[in-house]
Each structure stands twice: as structure tokens, then as C-alpha cells.
Amino acid sequence: SVRFDLPDARWKVATQLQLQADGSYVAPDLQYLMDSPVELSAFSLRSWKVADQQSEATIHLTLHHQGTEQQFDTFTEKAKAVVAEQQKIFGEYPKFDYGQYVFIADYLPYVDGDGMEHRNSTILTDERSLKAANYAQIETLSHEFFHAWNVERLRPADLEPFDFQRANMSRNLWFAEGVTNYYGKLTLSRTGHFDLPAYLDKAVTALNKVMQSPGRQFFPATGMSEMAPFVDAAVSVDPTNYANSYISYYTYGEVLGLALDLTLRTEFEGLSLDLLMRKLWLEYGKTGRFYTEQDLEQALAALTADPDFAKNFFSRYINGQQLPDFKALFAAMGLTLAPAKPTQAFLTSATLLEQNKQLKVDSNTLIGTPLYQAGVDQGDLLLKLGSYKISSKAQWDKALARYKVGDSAELSFSSRGKTYTTAVTFTADPALALTENKEAGAAQLAKRALWLKAQP
Numbered sequence: 001s002v003r004f005d006l007p008d009a010r011w012k013v014a015t016q017l018q019l020q021a022d023g024s025y026v027a028p029d030l031q032y033l034m035d036s037p038v039e040l041s042a043f044s045l046r047s048w049k050v051a052d053q054q055s056e057a058t059i060h061l062t063l064h065h066q067g068t069e070q071q072f073d074t075f076t077e078k079a080k081a082v083v084a085e086q087q088k089i090f091g092e093y094p095k096f097d098y099g100q101y102v103f104i105a106d107y108l109p110y111v112d113g114d115g116m117e118h119r120n121s122t123i124l125t126d127e128r129s130l131k132a133a134n135y136a137q138i139e140t141l142s143h144e145f146f147h148a149w150n151v152e153r154l155r156p157a158d159l160e161p162f163d164f165q166r167a168n169m170s171r172n173l174w175f176a177e178g179v180t181n182y183y184g185k186l187t188l189s190r191t192g193h194f195d196l197p198a199y200l201d202k203a204v205t206a207l208n209k210v211m212q213s214p215g216r217q218f219f220p221a222t223g224m225s226e227m228a229p230f231v232d233a234a235v236s237v238d239p240t241n242y243a244n245s246y247i248s249y250y251t252y253g254e255v256l257g258l259a260l261d262l263t264l265r266t267e268f269e270g271l272s273l274d275l276l277m278r279k280l281w282l283e284y285g286k287t288g289r290f291y292t293e294q295d296l297e298q299a300l301a302a303l304t305a306d307p308d309f310a311k312n313f314f315s316r317y318i319n320g321q322q323l324p325d326f327k328a329l330f331a332a333m334g335l336t337l338a339p340a341k342p343t344q345a346f347l348t349s350a351t352l353l354e355q356n357k358q359l360k361v362d363s364n365t366l367i368g369t370p371l372y373q374a375g376v377d378q379g380d381l382l383l384k385l386g387s388y389k390i391s392s393k394a395q396w397d398k399a400l401a402r403y404k405v406g407d408s409a410e411l412s413f414s415s416r417g418k419t420y421t422t423a424v425t426f427t428a429d430p431a432l433a434l435t436e437n438k439e440a441g442a443a444q445l446a447k448r449a450l451w452l453k454a455q456p
């Protein structure tokens with residue numbers, strides 16, 4: 001047991017640890033103690049009761065910030081809506097230890113932004129105030145609360161038993177983190193925090209990342225999951241080529257969650273990813289059984305009563321590196337996926353940085369883009385495009401605007417002290433936009449509402 005001596009009478013304790021009658025806090029074992037963040041501060045508190053068929057619990061939202069109580073009230077309403085909407089997906093709340101769950105939020109200029117899930121608690125930090133972020137902190141809150149089911153209890157077998165002395169590699173992080181990312185955002189469409197354009201923008205941002213990243217040709221989502229020990233808060237001293245070889249399993253998994261949800265809603269009457277989550281919850285999360293990759297596929301086979309569908313979905317998209325036809329999937333929801341700038345000449349999506357009146361390529365050029373094919377690499381200087389001398393981003397954009405898709409031009413660049421001149425051919429900007437199809441029929445609109453609106 002632990003006891004906290006508070007230096008100030010206004011300070012309080014926020015933690016998932018169990019409070020004893022003598023004022024001490026108890027953890028059943030060392031791992032539970034290590035999983036229990038504690039905040040000691042003069043935080044503000046809102047608490048509310050939630051209930052399902054079998055149990056009642058109290059949700060505490062503690063907030064240490066410099067904003068107003070009114071802003072905290074607005075944020076609390078958003079949090080309440082998230083908690084209620086996510087319960088509908090699983091049909092019940094997890095059985096929180098000691099009947100309580102604690103959000104520990106710190107929105108202060110001197111913190112580093114992050115979110116970390118714990119068994120009956122989460123730490124939420126952001127350097128922006130609620131007002132400055134326009135309550136965007138609700139996105140992390142939504143993601144982390146979903147973890148109370150997915151990861152904290154519905155847990156991949158390859159993360160267990162957790163080994164504190166070595167990296168714990170899992171092939172299922174695309175599901176554990178990625179599907180959580182998908183639902184973190186989808187929940188906010190259902191609560192009304194995101195209007196339709198805002199949600200579509202979130203969805204297409206993730207989709208653009210996955211579709212345009214060359215990483216998909218090297219590893220599937222399961223392989224990306226195994227990269228966690230190298231990329232999740234890991235530091236590399238040497239430059240890496242992750243921009244070309246890696247896609248975050250958060251983003252990849254989010255897109256696969258979207259793919260599976262839309263495929264189920266399109267191909268199987270009455271089915272959705274919500275129902276798969278609920279099935280997995282009842283069979284694994286609730287009973288404390290850990291799931292394997294095969295269990296996920298088998299649950300999908302059982303839900304759809306179509307083992308071939310499940311087998312194909314997993315072999316193509318989860319263990320394979322294909323993506324489904326998103327254009328058709330979105331069309332079924334009355335949405336249009338199309339090139340964002342179809343006529344804009346394109347050479348690179350790399351970061352270009354102005355430095356000492358020179359334009360430097362400041363990130364990896366991506367495999368397949370014209371700049372990569374021209375041999376331009378990170379750190380190189382772009383000198384001349386056609387007859388246009390380049391010394392700023394504005395000049396580069398201006399030069400680019402003179403060309404059409406399919407045109408060619410000479411590009412001069414400096415790499416490791418040598419100057420090269422080579423021909424480049426402009427392609428179309430690959431970025432996609434996702435918009436509402438105003439001519440969508442009643443059936444499509446009804447499908448879309450079932451997906452994106454508050455659930456019954």
C-alpha cells in the first residue's frame with residue numbers, strides 16, 4: 001500500500017488505485033501498481049454514474065488546466081457522450097475494478113502531448129488549452145477510453161505474459177491500436193463532435209497516408225505491428241528510411257478497420273464491425289481469454305457465416321498487402337472518393353525547406369515519385385526546374401504551376417556537393433479527397449446514417 005503526503009491542502013489524489021479507510025491506496029500486485037499513474041494536484045473534478053444490465057460504475061474526469069470551469073463543463077459533456085456511445089458498440093461497460101474509471105487529464109503549456117491507456121484509467125496530456133485546441137483533446141480521450149475494452153481486456157495473446165525485461169513484439173497492433181484509432185474517430189462522428197466534412201477529412205487523411213506510402217510493398221499490417229519496438233517512442237540516432245519502408249500500424253490499422261466495417265456493411269445485410277467487436281468482446285475480452293491472429297479471422301468467419309470471405313479478407317488485406325476498392329465502398333455510403341487535385345503537376349510530397357536562400361529537400365523522397373526517380377534524396381538542394389531558378393518554396397510552386405501532368409522538364413539539383421541535371425516527368429498529384437455525393441439515394445443515405453450517426 002502507498003500513502004501520499006500532500007504539500008498543499010487544495011491538492012487531491014487522482015488514481016485508479018483502491019482507496020482504503022485509513023487513507024492509503026492499495027494495489028493487488030506490483031504490475032498493477034506500475035500500471036497505475038497517480039496525479040497529485042489541485043485538479044478540477046467531474047464525476048458521473050454509468051450503468052448497464054449488470055453493473056454500475058462511476059466515471060471520474062480530473063482536469064488540471066488553466067481554463068475556466070465552463071470550458072471544463074463543455075469538455076465533460078463531450079466525454080460523457082463518448083463514454084455512452086462506445087458502450088453501445090460493445091453492449092456493456094468493462095467491469096471496472098472497484099467500480100470506477102478515472103480520466104487523468106493535464107492540459108498545461110509545460111506538458112508533452114500524449115495519451116496512455118491503463119486498466120481503469122488513462123493519462124491525457126496536451127500543451128494546448130481546451131479553448132486553444134477547440135476541444136480537440138476529446139480525440140485522444142475517445143481513443144484511450146476505447147482501450148478500456150480493446151487492449152486492456154480484449155488483448156492479443158502475443159503480448160502476454162508481459163515481459164518487462166525485453167521488447168514485447170506483437171503482430172496484432174494493427175487491431176489493438178489501429179482499430180482503436182478507427183473507433184476513436186468514428187465515435188466522435190456519432191456523438192456529433194465531428195460533422196460530416198470533418199469526419200470525412202479524418203478518414204481520407206489516414207487513407208492518403210496508407211495508399212501513398214511505399215511501405216505497403218514491403219510489409220503487411222501484421223509486419224508493421226512487429227516494428228513497434230523500433231518506432232513507438234524508440235529513438236534512432238542514424239537517419240532511417242521509414243518514410244519508404246514503414247507505415248504506422250495506428251494508421252494502417254485504422255484504414256483496415258474502415259475497410260472491414262464498410263465491407264461488412266456493404267456485403268452483409270445488418271452486419272458491421274461493431275458486431276464483430278461485440279462478438280470478440282464477449283468471447284475474449286469479457287472472459288479474459290487472449291486472442292490470436294487466427295481467432296480474429298475465425299470470429300469474422302463465424303459472424304459472416306462465410307469462412308471464405310474471412311479467409312480472403314485476412315489473406316489479402318491483413319497478412320497481404322492489398323487494399324480493397326475504397327471508391328466502391330464509399331460509393332455505397334453515398335460518398336465520392338476522387339483525386340483532390342487531378343490536374344496539378346506533381347513531383348514530390350517531401351518536405352521542402354528554405355535555408356540560406358536555397359531550397360532543401362528535408363525528408364525522404366518517396367519511392368515512385370518523380371523526384372525519387374530523378375535521384376533526389378533527403379538533404380539535396382533543388383536549383384533549377386526548366387528555365388526557372390529556385391531559391392524558395394514560392395519559386396518552386398510557381399515553376400511547378402507552369403507545367404501540366406505528363407509534361408517533362410530538366411531538373412538541376414545539388415547532392416553531396418555535386419550538381420546533377422536530369423529530366424523529370426510530372427505526374428498527377430496522388431492525393432485523394434472524400435466528399436458527400438449530393439445525388440446519393442435514400443438507401444445509401446440510410447446506410448451512411450447507420451454507420452456515422454448516434455447508435456440506437
Ligand SMILES: [Zn+2]
Nearest residue numbers: 143147177180
Ligand atoms: Zn492507443
